[in-house]
Amino acid sequence: MESIFNPTEEMKRKFNITDEMLKYADNACLCPYCFGVFKPFTVTFRIAPESVCGAMRYETLMSEEKATAEPYRERRDTQYEEFWKRFPGSEPSDEESRAMVKRPVMHMLLPGHLRGQFVSDNEGFPIGMVDEKGNRSDARVCPHCHNRLPLNFGKYPVKYIALVGITSSGKTVYLSQLFKNLYMNLNDIGYIQVDGIDEVEEFCRANLIRKGKKLPAGNAPDKLTLPVAVTIQNKETREIHTLIFYDIAGENCVNSEQMKKYGPFIVNSDGIIMIVDPSQFPELLDGQEESEEEAAYPGKVIQAMYRAFVAAKSIKGQSDVPMAVALSKSDLLRPYFANRNRNSNIFRNINYKEYGRKGFPYNDYLNITMETRMLLEQERSGKAFVDAVKNGFGKSDFFAFSALNVKPVAKKEEENGSVYYIIEEDPEVLRIEEPFNWILYQLGMLEKVDKNKPEEALDRPKGRGLFRLLKNSK
Ligand SMILES: Nc1nc2c(ncn2[C@@H]2O[C@H](COP(=O)(O)OP(=O)(O)OP(=O)(O)O)[C@@H](O)[C@H]2O)c(=O)[nH]1
Ligand SMILES: [Mg+2]
Ligand SMILES: [Zn+2]
Structure with a gap:
């Protein structure tokens, strides 16, 4: 052959x-x-x-x-x-x-x-x-498993991005809202989607986020959600990449038996978005959330990730896979901030117009990552979590987003009493694109741009050959 x-x-x-x-x-x-x-x-x-x-x-x-x-x-x-x-x-x-x-x-x-x-x-x-x-x-x-390959799969470099986090942390809602806004977000950062539009639409349809409709049910632990392929092009460099997204059920991120099966989807990732639920840090909720179950200890997922990446790959000490740690449901933090800092960046979307050119909005990132990290580090459990992330993942940073910006209301199914959630207002998004943008930036697909220096873009972390050539020839 x-x-x-x-x-x-x-x-x-x-x-x-x-x-x-x-x-x-x-x-x-x-x-x-x-x-x-x-x-x-x-x-x-x-x-x-x-x-x-x-x-x-x-x-x-x-x-x-x-x-x-x-x-x-x-x-x-x-x-x-x-x-x-x-x-x-x-x-x-x-x-x-x-x-x-x-x-x-x-x-x-x-x-x-x-x-x-x-x-x-x-x-x-x-x-x-x-x-x-x-x-x-x-x-x-595929010649090995005979699954249908995405359109054009293999034509362009492929990057795999996995979403991990405990059950109900907000992964599916996040991905659905990210996809719904993908077209506009890509435009804000100088990209365009060239393939995978049907796949993205299908995911949004299957996980519909709309006023008056039931929010998606949690992913069953044994279920493998089909990967979603999206092909995007950088309008400046003309480089094209295929991105593959995995929405992994929460249970499979912490249970070591399940990790054996789902581990490959995580271990083969080029970037991880790890979603943490504010209910994992109860002090942030100022006592407002009446959770029936105790949320999993936040270190549990990071421990599983550490085992998957660092221990399984026998890397000494640290993995260099970029990990965006994103605090979800930031709308729930409003009461916490109301008593402290009314001017937080967490509740403000990125204003791309403040940047002279398109790229990774660096000033916004510096502010949000510092604010989120400080927020988490205020309590001992949060500090331990941040330290565990930093210890296992050399390239990691902290973000906060809301995929709904409204609080879902719990309802009971008439027939069997099972609980579901709906939103009674139109959903809005707050900074959902930032962890995703950061992954692209870490993968060398996006150049950082500075508010104060619109003319001169700063270097990317891993400048590609072609990109450097283009820049030098200007
Ligand atoms: N207040 C608020 N609640 C949210 C937000 N996003 C999700 N939720 C709530 O969290 C629930 C769980 O979200 P999912 O996206 O289904 O969680 P998941 O991480 O995919 O969970 P599994 O599939 O079980 O792993 C939703 O039904 C909503 O009630 C948000 O931005 N704000
Ligand atoms: Mg889910
Ligand atoms: Zn295969």
Whole structure:
């Protein structure tokens, strides 16, 4: 299979591999589901629906015809089933996905498998194939777990971002609101979304945040929420990245048995947004929150993260994966501040107009990170938490946001008495984009900008070669 990266003229003809396509040949791809490694030419495809020989039709065929039809025969996909067996009830169950799974998987270049020719997009990236019956399929699947890959997956560098935090800390509400506002936020920082708009819409639809509607129910601990892929472009440097977001159920962030299963989604992350609930620091709520259960000790998640990153990867002492520690539900902190500092930045959104150019709003970040950290450090438990974060994660910082800016009201389901929450006013967001912007900044995808120096942008932490070249040539 290796030879394909240096294919003979005959192979190029046979598989329709153009020289233009070969520039993508060495892009390393890490499956967003199973984290198996592959490359754009070793990816597999589900054959086109028109090529599939249905089970009933197959039975009617003569034996010689059966031999020819066999590779195209509808079948069970054991590799796919094996993957989803680990996450009961999480398998995509819509009709389209169920039908798709029956279509045989085609390893284009492996001997003994179906053959076809690659089809590329207008830049030469192989996005599909045409089989020997002449039918085209764009359904690219991971060669290891056979899950459908996001559009263009592997064409651009991929960054994985996991959301972690205890149950009910606000991860799903956060992600839904972040996505809803993504388009505008990206514009504020000089980016544009080029792919994944449907995926983002689907997540927002499935986790609807609207006045008078039920807020999303908590994620079931055993469920794997499907990763959401978003492709974004920096308008200045033209660099494109695919981001993969994971919304991990709270229980799976603290329970060590579950961590074995969900650990890979965390360990393979390039950035972590760790959401902490103010109820984990009761002193911040000035006694207003009448929580029925004791919130998990805040150090519990950080301990689990430490085990996942530092201990599992045998790094001595510290992980350098950027971790944005974000205090959620900041609207609940209003009473606390009303008695102390009325002028906190926590309740003010970033004013991007104050910055002469687009990038990572650095002054805002300095203020908020200092304020949040001081807030947490006021009590001994918060101080211990901040120290634990800093001890395990060299690149970590503190943020505060509200994804609703209204207090949800608890209601009881008439039939079974189970509790759900609704909001009775239109939701607003407060600084939700900041932890996300900070991750982009840490990953070298965003340059910091200063309020006072609009002309001159400061250096990014990890300046990319291309970016430096562009800057120096100005
Ligand atoms: N006051 C306030 N409450 C919020 C906010 N965001 C979420 N909540 C409340 O917190 C609850 C839990 O939020 P989720 O986003 O479902 O929590 P989660 O972290 O995804 O929880 P699991 O899926 O169980 O891990 C919501 O139902 C709301 O009642 C906020 O910004 N302000
Ligand atoms: Mg959730
Ligand atoms: Zn896979």
